[in-house]
Amino acid sequence: MMKRQYPTLAEVAKVAGVSLMTASRAINNRPGVSPEKREDILRIADEMGYVVNRAAQKLTGARTRIIAVVAELHTPFTSDLLLGMGAVARAADYEMLVYSLPVRDRRPPGSILDLLRQIVDGVIVILPYESDYLESMATAHIPVVTIEQGTESVFPSVTADNYQGGLSALQHLIELGHRRIAFISGHDRLTSARDRRRAYHDILAQARLPYDPDLEVDGDFSRKGGFEAAQKLLALADRPTAIFAANDISAYGAIAAIREAGLSVPGDISVVGFDDIPIASQLHPQLTTIRQPLQQMARASVNLLLALVAGLDAPSEQIVLPTQLIVRESTTALKAKRKKEEAVKVGVGR
């Protein structure tokens, strides 16, 4: 269908009165062409509306200057991450394509890499959860960088420091005087959720606070989950004075439950989230949370990938980027009176 619309390199070369190869060199900015001729060719190519055919390019084994990102599109941050990656890629004169992974697809899309490697030079895989098919990807002979795969990844990876972020969030609550701190967890399927939970356990130990299994409730990373988890926490005889929710969404669910119970945030209960989703600074109360370094993750992953593409044998690097505590309205110091009570009851931390 519709042929002969775009000129080929051969046609450009003919018009320019040079050989095909000279035109190729000129266009790909390679040595072996005199400056005048190069300029000539480029001008003519432009006038003729020449566009390289990447399919042909790829077929010969050359780079196409396209990268791909494989991601579950509606996961909280993917769109921000992708936007960042696109910008970084474009700045490096690369184009970026996205493959949208079907939601919770059971089938390994290892074949997706088989497809992509025929088109692009490298792939970034955003897989928030551990997956069997990561291994199936190892056989696809194309540079791969993973995001959010934790430190066990076979590929070079970039990830936010979920563990340190969790520590900061909890440290913040402890500094505000809280001793009875609950944790609303996410799916353990997610590497990030596990790291945040680990931070919770470790900080208790570190601050010499007792671990109460009643204070750890599953929140499913969802608003509903957070809501129900908070209800369970509020029903406890000795309810917590602060809650660390594994993500912002469930934090807001918890806040809704707390308010519905006639209590206030942060007056009665302080709440810290994780992620710093955009509305965290707009919804009331503005949420104290942990910000993920999305822009840095985007930049790091693309740069890492491009290095691999360029053949720089970057060792299987694991880049972990720092998170940041953002203090807003949803947390406050434990009231003096209750603080004293707590101190008596629990014993003074560290």
Place this chain on the structure above:
Amino acid sequence: MMKRQYPTLAEVAKVAGVSLMTASRAINNRPGVSPEKREDILRIADEMGYVVNRAAQKLTGARTRIIAVVAELHTPFTSDLLLGMGAVARAADYEMLVYSLPVRDRRPPGSILDLLRQIVDGVIVILPYESDYLESMATAHIPVVTIEQGTESVFPSVTADNYQGGLSALQHLIELGHRRIAFISGHDRLTSARDRRRAYHDILAQARLPYDPDLEVDGDFSRKGGFEAAQKLLALADRPTAIFAANDISAYGAIAAIREAGLSVPGDISVVGFDDIPIASQLHPQLTTIRQPLQQMARASVNLLLALVAGLDAPSEQIVLPTQLIVRESTTALKAKRKKEEAVKVGVGR
């Protein structure tokens, strides 16, 4: 780099003891091969891990069974739309790639189509606003379907019926007895925003309600814009009893402002949004709104595109899909007393 890892068709053919072309026919499910041989070849190809090289395929002018979607990734619904499109495409044995348009990029990405046509069989363009570069796309010789481009599109297009949706929303308010209805608008840059505004003007005329310019305030499609718009409306001497916000986000902004002013929704003021974003059914109050037929839009656009790809000369079809009024908690009938007052003041509508 890394060559000779995947077998080529020629190798498969050799192992199967047939010619290259016979193997090609077998794999592409074309006539001219005996059933036994076909089965044989397919089995061997599978065992050898053969994967068609789409770059080579495309180079010969054949279909690659890949489509692309060009979209601004973080626009409200794109992710839902894309998910739906991906599912439909996969069901038709097509793969789908996404090109993430830089946010409010001034540069025409017409060149993007030049890139994509070398790789895919057709493109869906999601452009919520009118754009000059749509025309620049007309020259790319590849099937294109647009979404949300309104009826002036040069390409076959699929869109939600924003006008009818606006009418339903306002009709709902009128049926509840409201006469003094405000409109919080979006950017006029967006086709959808313009259609919703038009519905507002038309319904006033239709219901013989007076048009009061004070009741039409820009809300920018954002939470903040909705918040500020509502503040202006509340400051009016004769404030509205109902608000139609051009999208859910600004509706929630408006609700926040109303509550901050010590009024209740829907007790004092009813609010209708547009879009039915996921949290509209979760946030308090659950929002009465207009649902966009995203799944249908996804299905229609992909099917339309695949028809074009198949060469069926679908005329430049403009598909407009119906929206749906979802009544939840944010609207209620105007209180009898006030209703009477209003009736006297304004005159009875239609």
Place this chain on the structure above:
DNA sequence: CGGCCGAACGTTAGCGCTAACGTTCTGTAG
């Protein structure tokens, strides 16, 4: 002034595939 070197170009082969046309062979009509 011959020889040699390197920059500037050209030619050839082939990436993996398919369209288009050849070839072979079997069955059947005349």
Place this chain on the structure above:
DNA sequence: CTACAGAACGTTAGCGCTAACGTTCGGCCG
């Protein structure tokens, strides 16, 4: 028994490009 149609296969050319070699030619050295 010949002719011939049609299914089942094979061969050839070429899609647009680049790697890997040729070729040419001006300049510089001994």
